[in-house]
Amino acid sequence: MTDPLIVVEGLVKRFYLKGQNYVGAINGISFEIGRGETLGLVGESGSGKTTVGRCLLRLVEPTSGRIRFEGSDITRLTKRELKPLRSRLQMVFQDPFASLNPRRTVRQTVEEPLALQREAPARGWLGMITEMLERVGLGPQYLDRFPVELTASEQQRVGIARALITSPKLVVLDEPTSTLDPTVREEILGLLRSLQSSTSVAYLFISHDIMAVERLSHRVAVMYLGHIVEQAPTAAIMADPRHPYTRALMSAVLSPDPTRRLSRNLVVGEIPSAINPRRECPFYSRCPIRLDRCLDDVPAMAAVGSEHGAACFRWRDTSEVLAEVASE
Amino acid sequence: MSARKIDDDRRWQHSSASVTRHSAHRSVTGLWSRLSRFDRAVLFVFILVLVIAAIGPFVAPYPPTFADPLQRLVPPNRAHPFGTDENGIDVLSRLIAAPRTDVLIAVIATTLSVAIGVPLGVVAGYFEGADRRALRWISEGTLRLLDVIQAFPVFILAMVLVAIRGTGPVNVVFAVAFVNFPVFLRLVRSEILALREHLYAEAAVALGNSELGVGFKHLLPNAWPTVLVQVSVTIGFAVLLTAGLSFVGAGVSPPTPELGAMIASGAKFMVIGQWWVAMFPGLLLGLIVFTFAVMGDIVGKLMEPGQRTIPARRLLSKDRIAPAAQAEAAAPSAPDAVLSVRGLAIEASGGPPILDGVSFDLMPGEILGVVGLPGSGKSILVRAIVRLLGHDLQRRAGHVFFRGKDLAELDERTLRAIRGYEILPLLPNAKSQLNPLVRVGDLMVAHIRAHHRCSRREAHARAARMLGAIGIGDAEHWLAAYPHELSGGMAQRVCLAIALVHRPPLIVADEPTAGLDVTVQRQVLDLMIELCHQSGAAQVLATRELGIVAHYCNRVAVLHEGLIVEMGSVRDVLLAPRHAVTRRLIAAADLRAVSSAATTNTSSKIVR
Ligand SMILES: Nc1ncnc2c1ncn2[C@@H]1O[C@H](COP(=O)(O)OP(=O)(O)OP(=O)(O)O)[C@@H](O)[C@H]1O
Ligand code: SF4
Ligand SMILES: [Mg+2]
Numbered sequence: 001m002t003d004p005l006i007v008v009e010g011l012v013k014r015f016y017l018k019g020q021n022y023v024g025a026i027n028g029i030s031f032e033i034g035r036g037e038t039l040g041l042v043g044e045s046g047s048g049k050t051t052v053g054r055c056l057l058r059l060v061e062p063t064s065g066r067i068r069f070e071g072s073d074i075t076r077l078t079k080r081e082l083k084p085l086r087s088r089l090q091m092v093f094q095d096p097f098a099s100l101n102p103r104r105t106v107r108q109t110v111e112e113p114l115a116l117q118r119e120a121p122a123r124g125w126l127g128m129i130t131e132m133l134e135r136v137g138l139g140p141q142y143l144d145r146f147p148v149e150l151t152a153s154e155q156q157r158v159g160i161a162r163a164l165i166t167s168p169k170l171v172v173l174d175e176p177t178s179t180l181d182p183t184v185r186e187e188i189l190g191l192l193r194s195l196q197s198s199t200s201v202a203y204l205f206i207s208h209d210i211m212a213v214e215r216l217s218h219r220v221a222v223m224y225l226g227h228i229v230e231q232a233p234t235a236a237i238m239a240d241p242r243h244p245y246t247r248a249l250m251s252a253v254l255s256p257d258p259t260r261r262l263s264r265n266l267v268v269g270e271i272p273s274a275i276n277p278r279r280e281c282p283f284y285s286r287c288p289i290r291l292d293r294c295l296d297d298v299p300a301m302a303a304v305g306s307e308h309g310a311a312c313f314r315w316r317d318t319s320e321v322l323a324e325v326a327s328e
Numbered sequence: 329m330s331a332r333k334i335d336d337d338r339r340w341q342h343s344s345a346s347v348t349r350h351s352a353h354r355s356v357t358g359l360w361s362r363l364s365r366f367d368r369a370v371l372f373v374f375i376l377v378l379v380i381a382a383i384g385p386f387v388a389p390y391p392p393t394f395a396d397p398l399q400r401l402v403p404p405n406r407a408h409p410f411g412t413d414e415n416g417i418d419v420l421s422r423l424i425a426a427p428r429t430d431v432l433i434a435v436i437a438t439t440l441s442v443a444i445g446v447p448l449g450v451v452a453g454y455f456e457g458a459d460r461r462a463l464r465w466i467s468e469g470t471l472r473l474l475d476v477i478q479a480f481p482v483f484i485l486a487m488v489l490v491a492i493r494g495t496g497p498v499n500v501v502f503a504v505a506f507v508n509f510p511v512f513l514r515l516v517r518s519e520i521l522a523l524r525e526h527l528y529a530e531a532a533v534a535l536g537n538s539e540l541g542v543g544f545k546h547l548l549p550n551a552w553p554t555v556l557v558q559v560s561v562t563i564g565f566a567v568l569l570t571a572g573l574s575f576v577g578a579g580v581s582p583p584t585p586e587l588g589a590m591i592a593s594g595a596k597f598m599v600i601g602q603w604w605v606a607m608f609p610g611l612l613l614g615l616i617v618f619t620f621a622v623m624g625d626i627v628g629k630l631m632e633p634g635q636r637t638i639p640a641r642r643l644l645s646k647d648r649i650a651p652a653a654q655a656e657a658a659a660p661s662a663p664d665a666v667l668s669v670r671g672l673a674i675e676a677s678g679g680p681p682i683l684d685g686v687s688f689d690l691m692p693g694e695i696l697g698v699v700g701l702p703g704s705g706k707s708i709l710v711r712a713i714v715r716l717l718g719h720d721l722q723r724r725a726g727h728v729f730f731r732g733k734d735l736a737e738l739d740e741r742t743l744r745a746i747r748g749y750e751i752l753p754l755l756p757n758a759k760s761q762l763n764p765l766v767r768v769g770d771l772m773v774a775h776i777r778a779h780h781r782c783s784r785r786e787a788h789a790r791a792a793r794m795l796g797a798i799g800i801g802d803a804e805h806w807l808a809a810y811p812h813e814l815s816g817g818m819a820q821r822v823c824l825a826i827a828l829v830h831r832p833p834l835i836v837a838d839e840p841t842a843g844l845d846v847t848v849q850r851q852v853l854d855l856m857i858e859l860c861h862q863s864g865a866a867q868v869l870a871t872r873e874l875g876i877v878a879h880y881c882n883r884v885a886v887l888h889e890g891l892i893v894e895m896g897s898v899r900d901v902l903l904a905p906r907h908a909v910t911r912r913l914i915a916a917a918d919l920r921a922v923s924s925a926a927t928t929n930t931s932s933k934i935v936r
Binding site: 044045057059079083086087090091093094095098099100101102103104112113116117152159162181182183184185186208209210248249252253254255256257258259260262265267268269270271 | 701849
């Protein structure tokens with residue numbers, strides 16, 4: 001990729017507990033996002049994907065690793081140096097209602113980033129706010145409403161307006177649609193996409209819903225237990241997933257077409273605890289095709305294609321082996 | 329999605345939204361209607377007290393410091409309705425003039441405590457959550473110091489303060505403010521600590537606010553209601569404290585009219601039968617303190633954030649409903665149906681209907697999916713069947729026949745015996761429904777033994793086997809665990825397993841897999857269906873996800889504006905939808921349809 005917008009290298013985040021114990025939330029991940037591009041980050045709860053987003057905005061302090069955004073290393077900046085950066089790096093949160101201050105009107109909420117940055121003169125703010133609201137599909141009659149007076153979809157539109165009003169270069173979307181009804185989900189995804197094409201903002205789209213990720217992302221990274229286990233352009237990963245976990249995520253999706261038969265669910269159990277992770281394949285405990293040697297080390301990212309990597313020792317023939325197991 | 333499409337969607341969403349939607353909770357009539365008659369009476373007295381405090385000295389019938397030596401200790405009569413005191417001053421006039429002193433001192437002192445306590449509380453709340461250890465220590469130390477201050481009996485402390493600084497109103501203000509500011513500091517600190525967990529606090533940091541800025545700009549406004557409640561209570565208490573200090577001679581001294589001093593000087597005449605001098609000020613003091621205390625509650629009620637007003641519903645004309653659904657509503661319930669809902673109508677107290685005549689039959693072993701737009705009444709329907717509705721929702725009409733009994737008419741005790749045993753309600757967030765104090769194993773054993781005669785040991789062994797069957801390894805560990813140790817998916821599976829011990833003929837489920845991870849959702853659904861097949865249980869399954877309906881249900885009912893607008897076999901409805909809402913739901917789900925890699929042709933556990 002030529003001149004990526006943000007480069008994350010070897011990011012690690014540990015939350016220390018009592019004694020020597022720690023939660024390995026992120027265990028050394030690397031990725032890049034280009035200008036105007038969307039990287040989808042998929043994984044289940046506990047995989048560490050929200051923590052990645054929070055590290056990018058320094059809402060939590062990364063333990064180690066580097067995050068280069070437009071030339072400066074975010075992890076090294078002081079809080080003061082960080083502040084001007086905020087207008088170029090924004091976030092949209094999972095629960096639209098909870099992320100809005102209940103005692104602030106739509107106008108006050110969307111105005112806040114402008115007031116904090118003081119880049120534009122104050123008399124222009126109202127015009128900017130009205131225009132931004134219009135772009136997210138809300139008319140001026142919404143200016144003085146409070147969050148309780150909005151539907152979930154309207155609340156999330158306000159959240160998006162707040163994030164985009166300072167024309168950021170990158171917006172972290174943390175499960176922006178997961179608490180929404182499917183009908184509303186579509187609306188919001190469509191809105192995000194049209195905003196991207198008109199402003200060429202880049203997104204880090206965090207979600208547990210691989211279908212939503214497919215709809216919005218140019219590239220996809222799959223996270224499991226603090227590791228990126230597979231990463232590729234969207235079309236490549238959807239057509240030819242190489243990591244058994246990626247396959248599991250895909251086959252867990254229920255098509256609304258009743259004539260389609262469900263594939264057998266091969267992955268049982270739940271994501272294990274992230275406390276004091278061992279040096280082994282993170283997916284070992286649930287992997288239907290695991291081997292003894294998967295316990296030896298964390299598998300490195302193997303190059304499946306030029307831009308497609310999978311961190312599995314058996315990446316060469318995952319689908320054949322899985323089919324064998326399934327037919328047993 | 330094009331802008332037009334969004335517009336269309338928006339219109340859709342609001343087609344049923346009402347005119348009343350805008351900010352009813354901010355209007356005065358809205359606020360007034362929240363108060364009970366008692367509250368309104370207190371509010372009236374409160375205003376009266378404030379008015380008297382403001383203009384008392386000017387409206388008193390006699391000058392409140394005018395002593396008439398010839399009229400000393402006159403009992404209540406026409407000229408002096410409350411009598412006169414030992415100096416010959418009219419007691420009523422002094423009573424009207426006195427609250428000004430007490431209330432003024434109390435208000436100023438409380439304002440001072442708020443002005444000191446609240447900002448310190450914000451800072452303490454911020455320090456306490458801070459990364460830097462030194463700040464946490466400062467905060468910790470301050471709190472310990474406050475403990476010490478507060479450990480003294482307040483009255484003694486105030487007396488000591490006045491003794492050090494000398495008597496007089498200004499010193500009383502300082503003393504009362506000093507003993508009260510820790511109350512506000514603590515209150516605000518704990519509010520801030522709680523509020524900073526909210527997502528909007530994190531959002532504010534992400535926007536570039538400093539932590540302290542978030543505390544003052546975002547969290548404090550949300551803490552104000554609690555603070556104001558406390559302000560009112562504290563003013564009442566401060567009035568009492570002021571009067572108390574004056575009573576012991578440490579506060580305001582005569583001749584300034586003041587309740588405590590009046591009581592003090594009147595007290596010595598009490599024993600010789602001249603009761604009026606002390607009694608009336610005493611009663612008034614009690615009334616003032618009481619009024620301020622109750623005002624605290626009232627303020628709390630008025631500051632509650634408004635509820636969203638419920639959208640008014642248009643009634644659907646019958647011809648907009650698919651014929652099959654209509655026919656089923658009209659027909660008498662099928663003889664062999666497990667569940668037969670007839671014309672069920674639910675409304676919010678005084679509000680619009682939420683369900684408006686829902687009818688359907690459920691055959692043994694059948695799984696009926698209930699879908700609809702958000703707010704269409706899916707959850708209400710599921711809860712209405714087992715009568716698990718909140719108190720603000722009532723049944724207006726209709727019946728729910730289950731094995732010959734009308735659940736809608738049963739008394740609560742009989743119903744409770746059925747619920748959980750013959751009908752299993754499965755609601756989202758199973759964890760919150762398990763008793764947090766009972767170990768998983770004990771709970772399972774109790775249920776097993778309620779149903780099968782067996783020893784504890786046998787029941788325990790059986791429980792362990794059950795956990796294995798629902799995919800939870802290391803059974804002994806989990807049997808000894810408490811519900812909070814389970815993950816959401818495990819809790820939902822445990823609920824299922826427990827319930828199915830009783831082999832209920834009917835399960836009613838509302839989004840049973842909401843919030844679960846996709847790979848876990850499949851496991852729970854597979855298990856649910858498998859167990860249904862084993863025991864022949866029928867099921868009503870409300871869900872937002874059409875994918876669940878497509879693969880786990882036999883029939884589907886589409887709810888819209890409180891009515892079933894389309895019902896039929898899953899294939900018929902999903903492949904050839906007739907109603908606009910159904911098409912809209914399918915469109916939303918279809919866009920997310922699966923690419924070919926996800927569905928292979930391996931055999932499925934699901935039987936249809
Ligand atoms: N306690 C209540 N008092 C008044 N109205 C209520 C109450 N509870 C729910 N409602 C209203 O009843 C309607 C149906 O709510 P319900 O929760 O059943 O919808 P749903 O179909 O389950 O929606 P979702 O897809 O969001 O889960 C909504 O308009 C809701 O606002
Ligand atoms: S490395 Fe081994 S355990 Fe890990 S995913 Fe691949 S096959 Fe499974
Ligand atoms: Mg619901």
